[in-house]
Amino acid sequence: MTTSTEPLKPELISNLRHYRYYDLVMAGFVTVLLCSNLIGPGKTCILFGLTFGAGNLFFPISYIFGDVLTEVYGYARARKVIWAGFIAMIFATIMGLFVIHMPGDPGEPFNAVIQPALEVVFGSTGRIVIASMVAYWCGDFMNSYVMAKMKVWTEGRHLWTRTIGSTAVGQLVDSALFYPIAFFGTWQPGTMLKVIAFNWAFKVSVEIVFTPVTYTIVRWLKRQENEDWYDRQTNFTPFSLKD
Numbered sequence: 001m002t003t004s005t006e007p008l009k010p011e012l013i014s015n016l017r018h019y020r021y022y023d024l025v026m027a028g029f030v031t032v033l034l035c036s037n038l039i040g041p042g043k044t045c046i047l048f049g050l051t052f053g054a055g056n057l058f059f060p061i062s063y064i065f066g067d068v069l070t071e072v073y074g075y076a077r078a079r080k081v082i083w084a085g086f087i088a089m090i091f092a093t094i095m096g097l098f099v100i101h102m103p104g105d106p107g108e109p110f111n112a113v114i115q116p117a118l119e120v121v122f123g124s125t126g127r128i129v130i131a132s133m134v135a136y137w138c139g140d141f142m143n144s145y146v147m148a149k150m151k152v153w154t155e156g157r158h159l160w161t162r163t164i165g166s167t168a169v170g171q172l173v174d175s176a177l178f179y180p181i182a183f184f185g186t187w188q189p190g191t192m193l194k195v196i197a198f199n200w201a202f203k204v205s206v207e208i209v210f211t212p213v214t215y216t217i218v219r220w221l222k223r224q225e226n227e228d229w230y231d232r233q234t235n236f237t238p239f240s241l242k243d
Contacts, residue, residue, distance in 0.1 A: 016243060019225050022073060026081045029065035032058060033085045034092055037132060038122070056199060060206035063170060064214055066143050067163045067207075072221045074229030075148040075236060076243050082140045083241060089136065093129050096122030128182045135178035141238045143170025148231040156228065159218065160211050167207040168200075175199045 036059040043054040062085075069078040100118050104111035124132075147166035154161060175196045183192060207214075222228050235242075 017227070019073065019227065021221060021224060022077065025065060025069055025221075026084060029062055029069070029081050030085050030088050032062045032065065033136070034088055036062065037089060037136075038092060038096075050198070056202055057206075060167070060171070060203040061210075062140075063143055063167050063203070063207060064163075064210055066140055066170075067147055067166060067214060068217050068221065070144045070147040070166075071151065071159065071162070071218050072225060072227055072229065075144055075231045075234050076240075077229075078144045078148075079141070079238060080241055080243070082137070082144065082238075085140070086133070086137055089133060093124075131178045131181035134181060135174045137238075138177055139170045139174030142173045143167060145236055146170065148234065148236075152230055152232055156230070159215060163211060163214050164204065164207055168204050171200050171203040171207075175203075 036055045039055070045054050045057075066078060066082070069081055096118075100115075100123055104115055143166045146169045147162050150162040150165055179187075179192050179196050179199075187195075
């Protein structure tokens with residue numbers, strides 16, 4: 001399996017291998033990200049007396065994908081996937097605005113039914129869209145960074161500490177940015193803190209519950225790809241697409 005142990009400068013470290021399943025993992029990550037952001041936020045649910053956004057059930061899965069990517073392929077490969085998700089979110093937002101504001105055909109009665117629904121589902125305010133983008137970008141990069149650094153510190157042992165630890169940090173950054181940017185001045189500070197705390201605890205709990213699944217996927221991918229990348233000499237800037 002590959003490790004970056006050569007005493008090279010960070011800017012010279014690259015991973016030029018082609019992997020069998022990397023593209024599929026990227027596609028899965030982007031799919032979960034888009035679906036949880038477009039389908040989930042519009043509905044609140046109540047379960048066992050707790051109220052939460054439906055998207056919270058699935059959004060943590062994107063962090064599991066992020067953990068798998070960083071653990072197997074390394075930070076640089078995960079960085080490309082994070083950017084792919086970020087660009088996909090921008091495109092989905094722009095497409096939603098175009099679809100909503102394009103004039104509908106008055107001769108088609110169904111347009112009177114679908115237009116209000118489109119406005120509700122895809123007509124998020126600019127403030128919420130910006131909050132979502134900023135929180136995702138910062139949270140995912142923090143998750144990947146912590147995951148990669150902890151792998152080096154632990155010398156590849158105790159995967160559960162990395163998956164849970166990186167998710168705890170990444171989700172804290174995500175929630176701590178999203179809710180203040182989206183709702184500061186609208187929600188009471190106490191309410192905002194409660195929502196941030198609940199969402200952080202809920203998402204980290206999902207990561208803990210799915211730890212056996214993460215172990216299984218990571219082990220399988222490492223065997224299939226013959227890869228176990230260590231980011232010992234990696235340039236951790238988020239503003240790069242180099243492997």
